[in-house]
Amino acid sequence: MLKNFMVYVLSDSVGDTAEQVARATAEQYKNTDYEIKKYPYVESKNKVDDILQGIDSQAVIVVYTIVNEELASYLKLNCQQRKIPYIDIMEPCLNTFTDFLNRQPARESGVIRKLDEDYFKRVEAVEFAVKYDDGKDPRGILKADIVLIGVSRSSKTPLSMYLAHKNYKVVNIPLVKGAKVPEQLFEVSRRKIIGLMIDPSDLIEIRRERIRVLGLDSSVDYVSIEKIMEELEYAEKLMRRIGCPVIDMTKKAVEEAANLVIDIINDLN
Structure with missing residues (x-):
């Protein structure tokens, strides 16, 4: 024995x-x-x-x-x-x-190893999207695979998170008229930048619902049609200046928009 x-x-x-x-x-x-x-x-x-x-x-x-x-x-x-x-x-x-x-x-x-690697890449991408959400740190622009720009409530954050689960590192930058645009936005390749636009009538309804949920005054400029039109015009001009592709988010599901973003990025790169 x-x-x-x-x-x-x-x-x-x-x-x-x-x-x-x-x-x-x-x-x-x-x-x-x-x-x-x-x-x-x-x-x-x-x-x-x-x-x-x-x-x-x-x-x-x-x-x-x-x-x-x-x-x-x-x-x-x-x-x-x-x-x-x-x-x-x-x-x-x-x-x-x-x-x-x-x-x-x-x-x-090595199938399991590849699955593990994919999982950790996805976790890293999600953490990246959270860290650089809503322009918290513009330095993330230079590290990102995709940079989303658009006015408030144009689905930047949900789209960022969905793309992160597809292993893309995404930064989203809010465009606010009168606020300084991060200089990194003009340093990164325009092939990484995607502009998000939305119909003003849809945007005002989305913002009104947001105001209602937060319990705020519905008369604020945030839901003023005049202000919204000014914001969208400003965003459109900036997107033309950058020369980036633009997606119309009006009534688009996040999944549909994400597929469009991925197709655009793949075509440009």
Whole structure:
């Protein structure tokens, strides 16, 4: 009965899954010492040969997650020839899923890692959008993938957040007549800037609802049609000066507007 043994963990990705399974299994055997050696990114037959060379087959078990069918078969054959016990963690799962779904797997390595990377990029983009929302810090303009400009209540913030969930770092800048425009807006490439316009009658209704929710006086300039027309005219002139594309947000869903923004940015870049 073995008192000490080695577990060789091989993976064409980082190998965390195989390591966790191997460790959880080994811990079930009390009064036995073991050591795990992990070999990530095993993507060639030469790498397999290098790892297996010189293994003491009496005290080693190989656990692997390799989705490439040819490489997995090569590893399995070599283990058999060297009389090294082995466990292919992925294959039983893939076989069962294949039968259940009646379709073949992509056999693409590192899928979980890519999903994790995508998740953290999305979190970073959302944090970026919150940090630089509504012109809080104009320095974000130079770091952004997309810069949205428009008057108050033209859907800049919800559009920024939606785009952030698509992994875009977005800054939105309110355009207020009489207020200084951030100088960074003229330093960044115009290909990153998208102007948002909206029909004045729709805008006044949106602002009136906002005023009602906040419990403020509905007679303020914020909902004055004259002031709104002045704001929109000022915004339009500034957008022409910058030379950026403009999207009409009137009655547009955020999802629809986001798709337009992405299409424009991709075309321009």
